Amino acid sequence: MNIRKKFVTFFLIAISLMTFVFSSCAEKPASDDSSNNGSGSEITDNDTGIERTDIVLAENGKSDYKIVVPAELTESVELASQQLQKYLEESTGAVLPIVNDAGMSFDKSEKVISLGKTAVFNGCGLTVDDEELNRDGFKIQRFENTVVICGARDIGTTYGVYEFLAYEINFEAFAADAIEYDNFDKLTLCDFALKSVPDFRGRTTDGSIATDHMSAVLLRIRTFESREAKYDYGGSKDCIPNHSETFYQLLSEGTYNDPNKKDTYHPEWWPTDSLQFCLTNEEAIKEFIKNSITYVDTYPDAEYFHISECDGAGWCQCETCKAEQSAYGISGYKIRFTNKIIEAIEEHLKKTDPDRNLKYVMLGYGSGTIVPPVDRVTKKDTDGKEYTEYTLIDPSCMPHEKLYIQLTPIDYCYSHAFDDPKCTYNVTLYDYIKGWTSITDRFCVYDYGVNYDHYFRYFNNFAAFQRDLQIYKEIGVEYIFRQNSTGGNVKSFGALYNYLFGKLTWDVDQDVEALIEKFMNHYYKSAAPQMKEFFNTLRMHFAALDAERVDELGRYEVHFRIYWTYSRELESSDVWTKSLVTKLLKLSEEAAEMADDNLILSRVQKESLCPIYLQIKFYKDYYEYDKEDYLAKITAMEDLTTQLGVTYWKERKDVSTLYADWRANA
Numbered sequence: 001m002n003i004r005k006k007f008v009t010f011f012l013i014a015i016s017l018m019t020f021v022f023s024s025c026a027e028k029p030a031s032d033d034s035s036n037n038g039s040g041s042e043i044t045d046n047d048t049g050i051e052r053t054d055i056v057l058a059e060n061g062k063s064d065y066k067i068v069v070p071a072e073l074t075e076s077v078e079l080a081s082q083q084l085q086k087y088l089e090e091s092t093g094a095v096l097p098i099v100n101d102a103g104m105s106f107d108k109s110e111k112v113i114s115l116g117k118t119a120v121f122n123g124c125g126l127t128v129d130d131e132e133l134n135r136d137g138f139k140i141q142r143f144e145n146t147v148v149i150c151g152a153r154d155i156g157t158t159y160g161v162y163e164f165l166a167y168e169i170n171f172e173a174f175a176a177d178a179i180e181y182d183n184f185d186k187l188t189l190c191d192f193a194l195k196s197v198p199d200f201r202g203r204t205t206d207g208s209i210a211t212d213h214m215s216a217v218l219l220r221i222r223t224f225e226s227r228e229a230k231y232d233y234g235g236s237k238d239c240i241p242n243h244s245e246t247f248y249q250l251l252s253e254g255t256y257n258d259p260n261k262k263d264t265y266h267p268e269w270w271p272t273d274s275l276q277f278c279l280t281n282e283e284a285i286k287e288f289i290k291n292s293i294t295y296v297d298t299y300p301d302a303e304y305f306h307i308s309e310c311d312g313a314g315w316c317q318c319e320t321c322k323a324e325q326s327a328y329g330i331s332g333y334k335i336r337f338t339n340k341i342i343e344a345i346e347e348h349l350k351k352t353d354p355d356r357n358l359k360y361v362m363l364g365y366g367s368g369t370i371v372p373p374v375d376r377v378t379k380k381d382t383d384g385k386e387y388t389e390y391t392l393i394d395p396s397c398m399p400h401e402k403l404y405i406q407l408t409p410i411d412y413c414y415s416h417a418f419d420d421p422k423c424t425y426n427v428t429l430y431d432y433i434k435g436w437t438s439i440t441d442r443f444c445v446y447d448y449g450v451n452y453d454h455y456f457r458y459f460n461n462f463a464a465f466q467r468d469l470q471i472y473k474e475i476g477v478e479y480i481f482r483q484n485s486t487g488g489n490v491k492s493f494g495a496l497y498n499y500l501f502g503k504l505t506w507d508v509d510q511d512v513e514a515l516i517e518k519f520m521n522h523y524y525k526s527a528a529p530q531m532k533e534f535f536n537t538l539r540m541h542f543a544a545l546d547a548e549r550v551d552e553l554g555r556y557e558v559h560f561r562i563y564w565t566y567s568r569e570l571e572s573s574d575v576w577t578k579s580l581v582t583k584l585l586k587l588s589e590e591a592a593e594m595a596d597d598n599l600i601l602s603r604v605q606k607e608s609l610c611p612i613y614l615q616i617k618f619y620k621d622y623y624e625y626d627k628e629d630y631l632a633k634i635t636a637m638e639d640l641t642t643q644l645g646v647t648y649w650k651e652r653k654d655v656s657t658l659y660a661d662w663r664a665n666a
Contacts, residue, residue, distance in 0.1 A: 050167055055145060055189040057168065061093030068114045071100040076154035076231045077116040079217070080161040084113065091169040092184050108143035113164075114150070116157045121150050128152045136220065137197035140164055147192060155232040159220050163196060173218035174523045175495050177599065196506075200472070202238060202479030203505040206486050207450070208494045219502030224481065240302040241295045243481055244363060244406070244446060247310045250295070251277050251288045275313030279337040280320040289344040296345055296358065304444070304479065305345070307338050308363040308406070315368070330368030332397035338362050342400045360400065361444050364436065365408040372435035373397035388431070390438035399440045404478065406444040407433065414448065415460045415542065415560035417467035422555050433475060441476040449484035449501075450491050452651040453564040456613040457576075458492040460542045460560045462516075465500060469508045480505060488648035490641075492610045493535065495523060495603070527604050530591035534584055534607060541580050573621035576614045581622070584611035605644060612637050616662060627666055634662050 057065060069081045081098045089095050096113070106123025114120035117128075126141050130152045133139075138151035138160035149160040165171035167190045171181040204222040209215055216223045217231055224236055224243065236242070241249040253275070256266045269277045269284040277284055296305060315321065315330060324333040342360045349356050364370045374390040381387060392398060399405065409418070409429050416423035419430050436443070447468075450459050472480065482501065485491040499519050503510055516535075524531040542558065549557040558575060561567040569575065588608035595601035615622065616633050623629075638659045649655045 050190045050192060050194065052188045053142075053191050057187045057189045058088065058092035058094035058096075058184070059186040063088075063092070063094035063096050065096050065111045065113060067096050067098045068101050068104060068112045068118050068120055069098060070116050070118050071102045073100070074116075074154045074232075076158050079231055080115050080149075080154075080158040083158070084115070084161045084165070087165050087169065087171060087181060088187075090183075091171075091181050092187050106143075106146070108146045111145045113147045115161065116150055116154060120146065121148050124148050126150065128156075132197070133195065134197050134199075135201045136203075137195060138163070139195040140192040141194075142189065142192040145189075147189065153232065155217075158217060158231065159196070162218065162220075163194075164192070167192070172518075172522070173215075174499055174519055176212060176214040176218060178495075178523050179218070180522055198506045199469075199508050200477065200480050200505045202444070202481070203502070204238075204243075204480065205449070205482040205484045205498070205501060207484035207491065207498075208489045209484075209498050210486075211489070215498065219498060220506055221498070221502045238302060238479070239304045239306055239361075240299045241306070243304075243306060244308050244408075245311050246306045246308050247276060250291050250307070251284065253277070256284075256287070270316075272317040273314075274316045275310055276315050278316040278318055278321060279333065280316075280318070280324060285337070285340060289341055292341055292345055293348050296349070297352070300353065300356070302358075304359050304361050304404070306361045306406075307341055308361070309334070309365070309367055309369065311367075313367075328393055328397050329371060329373045331364065331371055332373030332393055334362060334369050335373065335397050335399055335403070338403060339396075339400045342402060346402070358402070359404055359442075360402050361404045361406050363408050363446070364405045364432075366410045370408065370429075370432055372432055372439065374435045374438060376431075376435070388434070390435045392439050397439075399442070402442075403440075404442040404444045405436055405440060406446050407436070407477070408446040410448070411561060411566050413556075413559040413561055414464060414468075415558070416546075416556060417464040418471050419467070420464075422550075423559070424555050425559060425561070433471070437475050443472070443475055443477040444479040444481075445472055445477050446481045446483065448562045449482050449497060450562070451560065451564070451567060451570075452486075452562055454613075455485045455488045455491040455649055456609045457570075458538050458610050460538070462493075462500075462539060463543070466504055466508060466512050469504050473508050485648070486651060488646075488650075490606050490609065490644065490646045493607065496520075496535075499523075524591070524603060525600055526596040527591040527594045527600055530587050530594060531604065531607065534587040534591065537580070537583055537587070541577075545575065573618040576618060578618075578622045581611045581614050581618075584608075585615070602644060605640060609637070609641065609644075609646075612640070630666055631663065634659055634666075 057063060067081050067084055069077055085096055085098055101118040101120060104119045106120050112120060124141070124143055124146070126139055126148055128139055128150050133152035133156060135152055136156050136159060138149065138156040140160055140163060141148045147164070149157060149164055151157040151160055162171065162173070165181065168187060169181040169184065171179070173179045198220070202222070203220065204224050206224045209221065210223050213223055213230065251269070253270065255261060255264050257270045259265055266284070269281055271278055292305070315325060315333070321333070324336065328336065338360070345358070349358065362369065372390070373393045375393055377389045377391070378386055379389050411425070412418070412429045413423050413425040416426055418426045418433065420426055449461065451457060484497070485494065496516065496519055500512065500515060503515055504512070520532045520535070521528045545558045546556050551557055558569055559567060560570070564571060585608070588604060588611065591604040592601060595604055616630070616637060619625070619630055619633070641655050646655050649658045
């Protein structure tokens with residue numbers, strides 16, 4: 001029996017035990033007179049189409065072209081050159097040599113592909129401005145025989161290489177282990193004249209992508225990894241001292257509220273039982289500023305400085321703080337404090353680094369800071385339609401011109417779009433968003449992509465995925481961090497989710513259904529028909545529940561939120577019905593039969609964990625209880641997750657704890 005056959009057999013045995021029953025941004029670029037190609041055409045947006053020339057790039061396994069890189073080579077451009085060489089060779093058989101630009105100059109008759117800020121780039125007249133290209137964007141330009149690919153930053157050059165390959169050899173990546181392209185005996189050069197700009201400057205996530213750095217690069221997103229991450233894709237390189245909850249670092253209770261540390265002990269900074277320090281204590285503010293400046297100076301390349309409260313901690317209840325909270329609301333109280341910190345840091349930077357454009361971020365969070373410091377008045381327009389007018393509570397609550405509000409919708413519904421009036425949770429959130437947009441246009445986002453109590457369980461956010469991103473773009477969100485099965489390398493349709501996140505955060509208006517169809521066909525290949533039906537069965541099931549389960553006002557009753565405590569209606573076999581689970585298991589089995597290699601099989605197996613998990617979780621609702629049968633199901637799932645190398649099943653919980661808990665309660 002071969003290895004694949006063993007895997008299929010194992011998977012079918014496991015199933016039988018269980019069944020004892022997202023091209024570039026659509027922005028039209030401005031004309032750039034300095035960047036015309038050899039035929040004189042202007043740079044155009046790349047979804048207008050690019051024609052091929054008769055210039056031969058490779059033929060019969062040979063090429064006259066070479067790849068030119070800067071003499072001082074960064075990791076990102078080195079990767080770009082290696083990827084370009086690799087995939088052109090695999091597609092055409094031709095190996096293009098990689099050479100540095102020492103002694104070179106721009107000569108449009110030369111058959112070169114220039115990557116990054118080479119001597120060729122410097123002489124061609126093309127410009128790559130950070131603001132124009134929104135940091136990660138790039139331009140690809142043909143000048144007769146010469147092609148120039150360059151990003152505003154080096155990682156943009158890497159993204160540009162993948163775009164070049166997409167046009168030349170129909171290259172597309174669905175994940176690091178799912179890359180497709182065509183083969184050519186003769187390949188001619190496209191008449192490149194394009195720029196590509198992402199809709200969001202920052203596009204960062206974690207979960208399965210956190211250790212899958214190559215997938216992150218291929219999908220044009222960033223993992224939230226260490227500042228030493230290669231290829232300039234570590235999200236934590238952007239943010240100091242962290243991307244959230246920075247009070248712990250900037251004024252640590254362990255340092256300043258520990259009686260054993262006499263030199264730094266300041267109990268007056270924590271005058272009540274609150275875990276947040278006093279935001280009106282002038283000495284605490286001075287120390288906070290001093291520590292903040294140390295971080296700013298230590299990380300001169302970071303772009304965002306986060307000034308954010310501790311998670312789950314209450315606010316100071318001294319008389320001064322309570323008075324501010326009462327007068328200005330929690331967010332106004334926090335903004336007044338944050339503005340002081342920003343002003344002090346900016347004064348420091350004027351003297352030490354006047355050209356630095358540091359941006360400051362504070363959470364708009366469940367701690368009360370999600371509620372904007374505005375008053376609301378209901379009015380009627382000329383047609384008699386009611387609308388809400390928002391006015392700032394007090395001028396001192398106006399966010400500093402360099403302060404970004406990081407919207408963090410932690411206890412809202414991701415199954416429905418934020419502006420859907422039939423979702424009772426999101427009506428409140430959308431009101432907050434409109435209130436914030438009445439006083440600022442500077443936003444970041446920290447949102448969520450999974451239920452943190454159930455990584456295996458399908459999270460029904462695909463229908464609202466695009467609309468929520470469109471709302472973010474409309475209000476001016478610059479940077480998105482999406483927390484996504486933290487610590488877990490497997491969640492329901494995680495690979496599809498990463499693909500769509502990459503596509504839609506680059507261009508929110510792409511055809512989502514077309515992206516899903518393409519992904520399913522290329523990622524699951526021989527098993528695609530069954531996996532498409534599997535996915536659509538879940539989507540249609542919850543669409544039907546939305547139609548059926550409404551209150552007397554026609555509002556939805558089934559919501560997908562990020563914790564069990566927020567989503568108790570989902571803890572029911574009436575939602576995850578036996579018929580649904582049985583159908584999903586059957587489709588899993590059929591897909592496994594159709595898988596024509598071990599890689600496709602493992603992808604199918606990962607998605608089978610959702611119905612397997614649901615069947616065990618709701619076992620007593622589905623069947624007459626049989627302890628031996630129940631334990632056998634647990635063992636089969638445990639064997640499968642071991643084979644697949646699964647880590648966490650919920651936030652901070654190793655998968656082994658799931659089986660221990662089930663067995664203890666058998």
